[in-house]
């Protein structure tokens with residue numbers, strides 16, 4: 001591969017961020033992982049180590065060791081860091097969700113968590129997924145979230161206000177899945193952020209996760225229009241967690257279908273003015289997809305398990321370079 005054929009260079013030429021989720025323990029132990037990540041991406045996100053369970057394992061005791069190593073790696077390689085995530089119903093430490101907090105106490109816990117994390121990373125992380133996945137699949141709030149149960153639906157806007165208080169400069173994002181295509185969840189999210197803007201709740205952007213299997217052929221113009229309406233509110237949009245599992249048995253035909261679907265997604269992003277394209281990992285050696293789908297899907301990313309670029313890599317590169 002010649003040096004100017006990297007995703008990173010193609011993205012730099014467009015003034016776009018192209019990122020990947022990654023883990024500090026793999027950076028520490030695997031040279032090919034490190035080389036690929038630094039060569040191909042100008043942005044990274046912590047796949048897990050910035051989540052509440054890791055950064056505040058006990059009340060008031062923050063542990064930023066692994067996340068700091070990740071941020072140091074990004075700085076050494078001139079990569080931007082997306083922060084993921086402050087308030088989410090998953091990967092919360094036990095103490096945060098089981099202590100039976102009153103509404104007021106839970107608001108205090110949330111504020112202290114947001115303050116602690118934002119103060120620590122100030123100036124080194126350029127945006128945060130302040131709230132992740134607050135909406136239910138069928139529309140409406142995800143009422144089973146411990147945050148919803150402890151505080152009520154206004155926990156989402158409270159989180160954004162606390163985040164802005166803690167850091168006036170960092171960009172604040174709402175992030176979710178299932179709104180990648182037009183539909184009730186996308187509409188719900190649109191209403192929510194429009195309402196936030198009307199009320200003066202501080203929000204800068206929306207993250208569309210784009211975890212979708214290869215069988216989901218996306219209508220480029222309909223999806224671009226779905227995303228563009230958020231841009232028209234004045235918000236930034238990032239695609240935050242792209243991957244594309246292939247249902248087994250996997251064939252070369254499915255691999256090339258994956259490549260053209262990836263190109264289609266990049267086309268949606270470019271059409272809609274998306275400013276960051278982040279993949280949920282980069283090598284098929286390490287992806288959450290096989291375990292999340294109980295072995296039904298695999299090979300979701302741009303590099304194979306030996307770090308060779310796949311047809312999907314070529315398709316994404318060509319779409320960015322075109």
Ligand code: XIL
Nearest residue numbers: 047048084085132209211241287288
């Ligand atoms: C996933 C990680 O990839 C896994 O390693 C972990 O076990 C669970 O979380 N939506 C999100 C991400 O916002 O944080 C999730 O990441 C995938 C779904």
